Amino acid sequence: MKEVKRPIKKVDGYGLVSGKPVYTDDLAPKNSLVVKILRSPHAFARIKNIDVSKAEALEGVECVLTYKDVPKNRFTRAGQGYPEPSPYDKYILDEYVRYVGDEVAVVAARDEITAEKALKLLDVDYEVLEPVLDFEKSKGSKSIIHPEDDYQSEVFVSSDPKNNIAATYEMSIGDVEGEIEKSDVVIKERFYTQAQAHVMMEPHAAYSYIDMQGRLVIVSSTQVPFHVRRILARALDLPIKKIRVIKPRVGGGFGGKQAIHGEPYVALVTLKTGKPAKVYYTRKEVFESTYTRHPMRFDVTIGADKNGKINVIDVRGLSDTGAYGEHALTTFMVAGSKVLPMYNKVKAVRFGGDVVYTNHAPAGAYRGYGAIQANFAIESAMDMLAYKLNMDPVKLREINMIREKETSPIFKIMGEGREGVDMIVRSCKLDECVEKGAKKIDWENKFKTKKEGKKVKGVGMAIAMQGSGIAKIDMGAATLKLNEDGSFNLLIGATDIGTGSDTILSQIAAEVLNVPTESIIPYSSDTDVTPFDVGAYASSTTYVSGNAVRIAAEKMKEEIIKAGAEYFEVSENEVEFDGKEIKAGERKITLKKLAEVLYYNENQKQLSTTGSYVGEESPPPFMAGYAEVEVDTETGKVDLLNYVAVVDCGTPINPNLAKVQVEGGLAQGIGMAMYEEVKYDKNGRLLTNNLMNYKIPSRVDIKKLNVELVDSYEPTGPFGAKSVGEIGIDTPPAAIANAIYNAVGVRIKDLxxxxxxxxxxxxxKK
Amino acid sequence: MRLSSRKIDLAIDLQDAGLNYVKIESDELKIGGATTLGEIERNEIIKAAFNGELIKTLQAIWSVQLRNIATIGGTIFPRLGFSDLITVLLALNTDVVLYNNGRMPLEVFLEEKIRKDILVELAIKKENRKLSFQYMRNSFYDFSILNTAVSVDENKDFRIAIGARPAVASLAKKAMNYLKENDNIEEAAKIAAEEMTFGSNIKGSKEYREMIAPVLVRRGLEEVLR
Amino acid sequence: MKIILTINNVKREVEISPSEFLLDVLRRLDYMSVKKGCDTGTCGVCTVLMDGKPVLSCSVLAASADGHEITTIEGLENDPEFKAISNALLEEGADQCGFCSPGLILNVYAMKKELKNPSEEDMKKYLVGNLCRCTGYVPQMRAIKKYFEVKA
Structure with a gap:
């Protein structure tokens, strides 16, 4: 392999580090109207009246919109496949506001100062309603967050809005009660995970304008341009063909941009005024009014025999989706489907519970997507089981964990929103990850060392799996186009949001065509120009879009050979293409020359191929995470001294970029484990609405991350690759909690x- | 950092008012009110002062980029509770010089309700004090949940300040007195914590502050006596 | 009001309002490498050099920058130090989404001038005000250490 398995630089890297104007707000027309949004000061209220006259009269104000001015189409902001697994429970602007930060009215003015002034001139009369702020008391509460008659959802979502339930899920295999009864050792514990904020460095941004054909063009910092187009079409009552969505460079997403946020507001302003309009969220708006991770509660019961063989796992969950049901069902199902199959030898397993509405900021997609929440609960409980059995936690995993060529019935039963797919795990080096990680952290010695003193060290571990795209649902496509100099345009709907996917997809195309990666010119994404792709989420790009690129490139190779055969007037099987030259016996022509001929001289045509791919399976990447901590027993302060991560992501297309995905994921997982928490006051106002109060880990806090990718080959992946975007985030919460227990004997069960x-x-304890 | 997004309509430029200096004058370390924290931390006099502990404190405040624009006057005058620097300066013998209200010890300034004035100068007594600054933060890049500063001179005269309670620092006078007659630092730390009032805010609870205050004071005392 | 800014060695007379921050003025003048990230002086993506020292342009009133020299990444593109730092980052794949990169590079540039033989801990503390959510910092630090080693 020449081009894949190579740590080449990101193709867009130089433009980024040299500060070129490539992000949404850098590109917005100078004459764009500035859009500002008035946001609810109440957790739950009905708007009795809005007086916009003073704002409208202000010099420089071009447009004021309230719920009276928007199409009445319930939609979901969640950028997912179709039919949508999230309920249609939102208007662009609504008479009801359901959390502090919910949209009340929209102002567009010639500049920011005028727009802000106009916001202050809006006179709103609210009927304040009793909010639901405790997710454990939401179900069946007297306050109904979605009382509307036109609430809709797909049948499989099992919404029950009258009881504040956005989604419900239940599954069960085997005799759960019976197996618990028969088990020698039973662990029964409750765990909580908190809301976490994405804190991508670039806030949400969008602008819009009308093109010369009278179509609406949206440029947006989004992970899902095609979903944005579809959702806006529904919300705005426009045909899809009247909308074009362009994604420039994106300053990070992590799931937070797998939705529409500012897009409908700029679009409405542009449609009303005919003028370009832009929105750039303040950091406060990003915190208050976009997404968080779903906070969850889990009751975990594990039964094992005295030799450490696990018989049964029973998980009862409760998830808080906030004011809108975005990603409610799917994150909850992933909590089960991306954790439980790791223990595939159980005789019985059960998973279920409710996802409830509250009057908090909506929860949505966030890297890890349910899996990290359940991983904390189950991997903490596994650690407790190991101690109860007086067994090394590493040994407990080794006895029970999934191995290559094995399967789990859960794969078929649980998908994302719907049924999953039956599959065997064709590539799984989890055993090697566990073994290597233990060696790297010196588990044997450190786990057993006597714990004494004021500062005590300890080690803990956890294992994790994720997926590679959503099988049989999410599709990606790619188009290759030969240029007259022998270079190729690679048009991809896949959405590089900083991950480097433009680079690795170019590497895949280059590998197939046997050309240098520099000969590939990637472009992502533009709904008018690039083929369909669901976007950057669910760890799908390398595997799903990567396979689409591979197919497009294989087809291109065939097309080149075909064109060569026509040129030499021989049959195709007499023609070879080595990346540089097309040969037929003694005769040869360079690709560049052939391209020139095809454009200008003989058999004239454009060589262009498209590949599409939808996963038949979703091969899981695996990893083992080992944490070493030092606990200050007088202050409770925990220092994370070292984190070892050994990962099976198949064959990494670009080892550098794959490693950085893991390192970045680890830091976010460490943030969730130790530093980050979305906090509200008793009235539902967000306290952590800036980076001074919401602390992500800093450079000083992240001491040592030791990441290794093991040799692995996934036969269904492009050149053996699986996904790597999410897996890195999953283990730190449990591994760190387990290490703290090892050090000082206290078990923290809420993050x-x-x-x-x-x-x-x-x-x-004392 | 910008603590609010309120628009500023009037700004007084003190950069040209001659208040930008660090100097030693008649046994005092004098810092002009318009000197930035960045200029202070790069100053050789400061680097050498108080066994290098003053510089350590400065370098743990927020970020280089902020310290290069925050002036010492702007940092001290608002008497913000989470201030690390006030705690440290209080554990030294520091006077503030105000344009209207004149010169007064820092501890007096912290108690007075002076609103409209300009901090012209800080005067830190140049003594042979050993200083220790201790703080509890979860993330390094954050405000302290609690901070303490302890100093001692050759005559065993101790100064102990506790700040970010979350109220602004004050002196633990009972503990300071106790140490004049006794040398049980464990007990002194306990007294210091007990004579203070603590509260809760987003960074930590009252109870947690109460639990760790004696630990940080004791660690400071141990360090200056080492 | 009118102020004089020397931006990347070019002297300009700029009309500003007294309440405007330097960040907004620079972006208005098309220095798009200077990013807006948090509004509270925490994230560091708005970092520029003022008289060679790194500052948060979101927290400097434009009026108080009157008469000072401002450097943004646009002004460093031909500087060999910029090339060395940015190349080190690119080689590690540490650029990722890139939104924090210009601010980080400016701060590394300033750190090189200010600190002699810094330890890794010194570097981390100097750069702590440059938040990054993509990389976990580790690849950035690998790159920055390499840059310092090559130079030394």
Missing amino acids: PITPEKVLRALKE
């Missing part, structure tokens, strides 16, 4: 693990 919680637990 984040703050010094205060550790110190309180230490005092209680």
